[in-house]
Amino acid sequence: MELIILGSAAATPIENRNLPSIALRYKNQILLFDCGEDFQRRFAKAGLKFNKPMKIFITHFHGDHILGLPPFLFRLSLNDRTAPMMIFGPRNLFLYLYIHRKILGLKAKYPIKIVEIDHKNQKLIEFEGLDSEIPKRTIKINGNLIFETNYFSIKYALVEHSVITFAYAFIEKPRYGKFVPERARNLGIPESNLWKKLQEGQIIEFNGKLIDPVKEGIVGPERPGRKITYSGDLKPCKSLIDLGRDSDLLIHEATFAKALAETAEDKKHSTSIDAANDAKKMGAKQLILTHISARYQSDALILLEEAKEIFPNTILAEDLLKIELK
Amino acid sequence: MELIILGSAAATPIENRNLPSIALRYKNQILLFDCGEDFQRRFAKAGLKFNKPMKIFITHFHGDHILGLPPFLFRLSLNDRTAPMMIFGPRNLFLYLYIHRKILGLKAKYPIKIVEIDHKNQKLIEFEGLDSEIPKRTIKINGNLIFETNYFSIKYALVEHSVITFAYAFIEKPRYGKFVPERARNLGIPESNLWKKLQEGQIIEFNGKLIDPVKEGIVGPERPGRKITYSGDLKPCKSLIDLGRDSDLLIHEATFAKALAETAEDKKHSTSIDAANDAKKMGAKQLILTHISARYQSDALILLEEAKEIFPNTILAEDLLKIELK
Numbered sequence: 286m287e288l289i290i291l292g293s294a295a296a297t298p299i300e301n302r303n304l305p306s307i308a309l310r311y312k313n314q315i316l317l318f319d320c321g322e323d324f325q326r327r328f329a330k331a332g333l334k335f336n337k338p339m340k341i342f343i344t345h346f347h348g349d350h351i352l353g354l355p356p357f358l359f360r361l362s363l364n365d366r367t368a369p370m371m372i373f374g375p376r377n378l379f380l381y382l383y384i385h386r387k388i389l390g391l392k393a394k395y396p397i398k399i400v401e402i403d404h405k406n407q408k409l410i411e412f413e414g415l416d417s418e419i420p421k422r423t424i425k426i427n428g429n430l431i432f433e434t435n436y437f438s439i440k441y442a443l444v445e446h447s448v449i450t451f452a453y454a455f456i457e458k459p460r461y462g463k464f465v466p467e468r469a470r471n472l473g474i475p476e477s478n479l480w481k482k483l484q485e486g487q488i489i490e491f492n493g494k495l496i497d498p499v500k501e502g503i504v505g506p507e508r509p510g511r512k513i514t515y516s517g518d519l520k521p522c523k524s525l526i527d528l529g530r531d532s533d534l535l536i537h538e539a540t541f542a543k544a545l546a547e548t549a550e551d552k553k554h555s556t557s558i559d560a561a562n563d564a565k566k567m568g569a570k571q572l573i574l575t576h577i578s579a580r581y582q583s584d585a586l587i588l589l590e591e592a593k594e595i596f597p598n599t600i601l602a603e604d605l606l607k608i609e610l611k
Numbered sequence: 612m613e614l615i616i617l618g619s620a621a622a623t624p625i626e627n628r629n630l631p632s633i634a635l636r637y638k639n640q641i642l643l644f645d646c647g648e649d650f651q652r653r654f655a656k657a658g659l660k661f662n663k664p665m666k667i668f669i670t671h672f673h674g675d676h677i678l679g680l681p682p683f684l685f686r687l688s689l690n691d692r693t694a695p696m697m698i699f700g701p702r703n704l705f706l707y708l709y710i711h712r713k714i715l716g717l718k719a720k721y722p723i724k725i726v727e728i729d730h731k732n733q734k735l736i737e738f739e740g741l742d743s744e745i746p747k748r749t750i751k752i753n754g755n756l757i758f759e760t761n762y763f764s765i766k767y768a769l770v771e772h773s774v775i776t777f778a779y780a781f782i783e784k785p786r787y788g789k790f791v792p793e794r795a796r797n798l799g800i801p802e803s804n805l806w807k808k809l810q811e812g813q814i815i816e817f818n819g820k821l822i823d824p825v826k827e828g829i830v831g832p833e834r835p836g837r838k839i840t841y842s843g844d845l846k847p848c849k850s851l852i853d854l855g856r857d858s859d860l861l862i863h864e865a866t867f868a869k870a871l872a873e874t875a876e877d878k879k880h881s882t883s884i885d886a887a888n889d890a891k892k893m894g895a896k897q898l899i900l901t902h903i904s905a906r907y908q909s910d911a912l913i914l915l916e917e918a919k920e921i922f923p924n925t926i927l928a929e930d931l932l933k934i935e936l937k
Contacts, residue, residue, distance in 0.1 A: 296685075296686075296689055297686065297689065298649075298651075298652060322648060322649055322651075322679075322682040323624075323649035323652075325624075325648075326624060326649075346714055346715045347715065347716070348682055348685035348711075348715055348717070349682075349685070351715065352678075352681055352682045352685070352715075353648075355674065355678055356648040356675075356678045359622075359674035359675070359678070360622075360623065363622055363623065377714045380710070380714065381710065381714050381715075384706070384707065384710045385674075388672055388703045388706065388707050389672045389673065389674055389677065389678075389707075390673070390774065391674065448716065
């Protein structure tokens with residue numbers, strides 16, 4: 286599992302910081318959080334592949350967080366993509382993309398679902414393809430769970446900002462223990478489908494004997510899943526703390542330094558201090574500061590220093606930074 | 612008058628070529644032709660100022676020619692712009708921007724006019740501001756003239772492409788002769804408002820005498836205006852030749868090399884050869900090849916070589932190339 290910062294700027298791109306976007310590579314798919322203009326270039330530069338299953342999560346409808354989405358979808362339409370795509374975001378997400386279908390001729394030959402989060406009515410409104418304005422289905426949101434697979438779930442929270450804004454948490458399910466291939470080989474089990482079952486902790490029958498991979502030490506004990514929380518834009522609020530509780534990694538906006546706390550408050554953004562306090566409150570293990578105002582260029586390290594005084598395990602985001610999560 | 616290539620790629624950006632956009636600096640204002648994604652960065656890098664009067668001309672609604680416009684307008688809204696703006700393009704241009712107003716909260720506190728070219732009915736449909744869906748006025752197009760000032764006019768032509776596409780010509784009016792300040796000084800005329808009148812070829816009264824700047828050699832004889840034609844995307848067609856007749860500079864798409872003439876024909880694009888032939892047919896003085904397919908990277912010079920065989924005074928566009936027009 287690898288996290289890649291595709292853009293770490295706030296509203297205005299600077300030479301070495303592009304507009305907000307974050308990628309998570311996980312089990313042959315890509316999860317994207319926000320789509321700032323021109324993130325497609327850093328997506329390619331990071332070595333990410335355009336024809337992978339993808340889920341995209343848009344935090345809110347400010348230009349710097351979404352205007353890279355239509356160009357990315359145009360690029361996918363050129364590239365003969367076949368892998369499925371889901372895009373989550375606030376109400377009107379479909380209408381916004383539909384206009385690109387209608388006026389600019391955007392096409393999607395691959396399976397695509399647009400899912401609007403209707404937080405007021407606690408519903409997901411799901412559209413299939415770009416052609417029909419009529420939602421395919423409406424689903425009641427269970428707690429704040431908006432997506433789930435065998436391996437992970439995505440939860441959201443409504444946070445405080447100048448427009449409707451969501452934070453998202455990626456929550457991995459408990460994982461099988463670490464696989465020790467030598468143990469399987471020592472028992473004479475050939476590399477086959479049986480290995481896959483053992484890796485998943487299943488008891489198998491082999492040569493008439495039942496083999497329990499945990500007892501035999503073929504897999505280690507179950508490990509807890511990993512959790513990553515992405516704040517979007519926000520001023521400190523309780524809903525983020527609740528969503529991000531015990532995260533392994535919190536990616537938090539830190540538009541301003543401490544000295545501009547009043548500006549942050551006015552604009553419903555966060556300072557380095559706010560980010561560090563949030564990380565501490567939710568019991569996060571690591572913090573990444575991102576969404577850095579264009580006013581900080583060579584002096585952006587001030588944000589890091591301020592945050593570290595409160596939350597030492599902090600990193601300052603930079604474009605194309607890759608973090609391997611173990 | 613300076614022309615700046617802000618993007619010379621076709622549909623997909625590559626390391627050193629961004630999506631299509633061209634700027635023309637002329638008498639304290641900026642004219643922009645097409646707005647490919649992220650052109651705002653090259654706009655800033657070229658030293659262009661965000662608070663200048665601007666006219667933007669969109670050739671057509673393919674993503675690579677327009678998706679940089681909304682982010683640019685968002686940036687202008689952050690920058691407290693006051694200078695006026697006009698944006699010309701095909702029908703639905705207003706609706707496309709209006710969706711950004713309604714869903715993404717795009718604001719324009721500066722004077723902004725959106726002008727849709729309704730070529731079928733030979734009308735311009737003009738909207739003022741981003742708030743009202745009701746056109747402010749509808750103007751009959753005179754010939755193919757869509758805009759005119761004291762100094763220049765803009766004409767358009769409908770050209771052949773896979774969607775409704777316009778080419779544009781910038782046509783400068785005849786200019787006053789070159790000003791020779793020494794002559795004015797020699798006659799004892801102080802540097803003042805009088806100089807401005809002399810520069811414009813006006814007869815002035817000075818110390819009781821009438822002074823004719825042309826007769827006195829203070830300004831040279833009237834010079835012809837300059838003409839620049841921009842093709843947009845197209846396959847060769849007569850309407851472009853008619854529009855661009857006797858251009859000083861033709862900026863022509865050359866997506867493909869000669870070897871891919873069939874692909875060009877299929878996709879309603881041009882080859883290097885098509886561009887050179889068009890320059891020759893219209894009697895242009897100079898040709899710039901742009902909109903270069905991503906398949907040509909280190910080997911893009913092949914396009915230039917092919918075109919030069921037919922039209923020697925050809926340049927291959929590159930991003931941030933600046934051309935001073937005398």
